[in-house]
Amino acid sequence: MIARQSDAGHFAKNWQQQLAEAFTSLDDLCRYLHLDMGSLPVSTSAAQPFALKVPVSFAACMEKGNPFDPLLRQVLPINDELLAYPGFTDDPVGDIAASPQAGVLHKYQGRVLLVTTGSCAVNCRYCFRRNFPYGDLQLSKQTEQAAIDYIQADPSISEVILSGGDPLLLSDARLAQLFTQFSGIGHLKRVRIHSRLPIVLPARVTDTLVEILAQSGKQAIVVVHCNHANELGGQAQAACRKLNRQGITLLNQAVLLQGVNDNAAVLGQLSEQLFGLGVLPYYLHLLDKASGTGHFDVSESRAKAIMAELQATLPGYLVPKLVKEQAGAASKTLVI
Numbered sequence: 001m002i003a004r005q006s007d008a009g010h011f012a013k014n015w016q017q018q019l020a021e022a023f024t025s026l027d028d029l030c031r032y033l034h035l036d037m038g039s040l041p042v043s044t045s046a047a048q049p050f051a052l053k054v055p056v057s058f059a060a061c062m063e064k065g066n067p068f069d070p071l072l073r074q075v076l077p078i079n080d081e082l083l084a085y086p087g088f089t090d091d092p093v094g095d096i097a098a099s100p101q102a103g104v105l106h107k108y109q110g111r112v113l114l115v116t117t118g119s120c121a122v123n124c125r126y127c128f129r130r131n132f133p134y135g136d137l138q139l140s141k142q143t144e145q146a147a148i149d150y151i152q153a154d155p156s157i158s159e160v161i162l163s164g165g166d167p168l169l170l171s172d173a174r175l176a177q178l179f180t181q182f183s184g185i186g187h188l189k190r191v192r193i194h195s196r197l198p199i200v201l202p203a204r205v206t207d208t209l210v211e212i213l214a215q216s217g218k219q220a221i222v223v224v225h226c227n228h229a230n231e232l233g234g235q236a237q238a239a240c241r242k243l244n245r246q247g248i249t250l251l252n253q254a255v256l257l258q259g260v261n262d263n264a265a266v267l268g269q270l271s272e273q274l275f276g277l278g279v280l281p282y283y284l285h286l287l288d289k290a291s292g293t294g295h296f297d298v299s300e301s302r303a304k305a306i307m308a309e310l311q312a313t314l315p316g317y318l319v320p321k322l323v324k325e326q327a328g329a330a331s332k333t334l335v336i
């Protein structure tokens with residue numbers, strides 16, 4: 001972090017510069033939030049293997065002076081991460097076994113997921129990626145053609161999903177190249193992007209990006225990842241509206257997280273606000289049981305109780321599907 005300037009000065013910069021200036025120091029983040037680091041359960045050892053990383057645009061949505069802020073909880077390395085919980089492992093979703101070749105995950109019928117990059121703009125403490133060797137698996141320029149050939153050779157594949165890490169960390173030029181390749185594959189109907197950037201680094205949603213998505217000749221879907229309505233600050237709202245205006249289908253996936261969004265009122269508000277921006281709730285994931293994340297876990301019985309309350313208070317289209325990921329299963333597993 002370089003010396004702090006005003007938020008306005010920071011947000012005037014392009015997304016690459018904003019990313020380069022993301023908080024990576026606990027001291028800087030605490031100072032920005034007017035929090036006394038000594039009074040927080042922060043852990044520098046937890047931050048060793050999986051560093052603190054928070055874009056200013058995300059930190060700006062946190063409540064200053066609140067150590068229990070639900071957005072802060074998602075990104076702050078704390079002592080609880082060092083605790084071992086039974087059943088929490090390093091590859092909870094079995095992704096290593098599902099990779100036919102570098103960068104390609106073909107677990108589900110008709111859909112192929114490409115691991116385009118191992119990096120993200122934010123390091124979410126609950127993420128299974130914290131322990132996962134994505135660096136070894138991700139698509140490189142060299143393996144990209146092999147991945148395209150793989151999709152081309154299998155007419156049962158109707159949808160390609162760009163994931164990661166965060167695929168919107170790829171440059172516009174690289175994305176445009178990929179989309180050009182996709183447009184040449186006749187059996188491909190849809191291109192889907194799973195990204196947290198429209199929420200945590202909304203400056204990424206440039207006019208060029210929207211053009212690439214809207215003019216690809218395939219149906220474009222962007223699945224954003226937002227866990228709490230407070231994440232939808234003015235810039236994130238504008239980014240969603242911008243995508244929506246171009247006819248891009250917008251869905252949200254969230255993770256059910258203890259101390260963040262584990263109650264029906266918070267989730268109901270999230271659905272309502274997303275819908276106002278043209279984003280439909282898609283999945284609510286039970287936590288993947290990755291080492292270091294046990295303190296975020298919400299039991300299945302509590303999750304079901306929360307879902308019942310959502311069902312009783314919201315129109316059906318605002319109720320996400322509660323799912324969990326099971327190694328070896330043919331789809332996400334519905335929890336009902």
Ligand SMILES: *Cc1c(COP(=O)(O)O)cnc(C)c1O
Pocket residue numbers: 105106107108111112113161331332
């Ligand atoms: C989650 C996931 C998908 C997408 O599943 P949908 O139910 O279609 O959203 C595809 N491939 C892999 C490997 C996944 O983990």
Ligand code: SF4
Pocket residue numbers: 119120121122123124127128129164165166196225
């Ligand atoms: S993959 Fe998604 S949940 Fe995991 S760190 Fe990246 S943005 Fe966060």
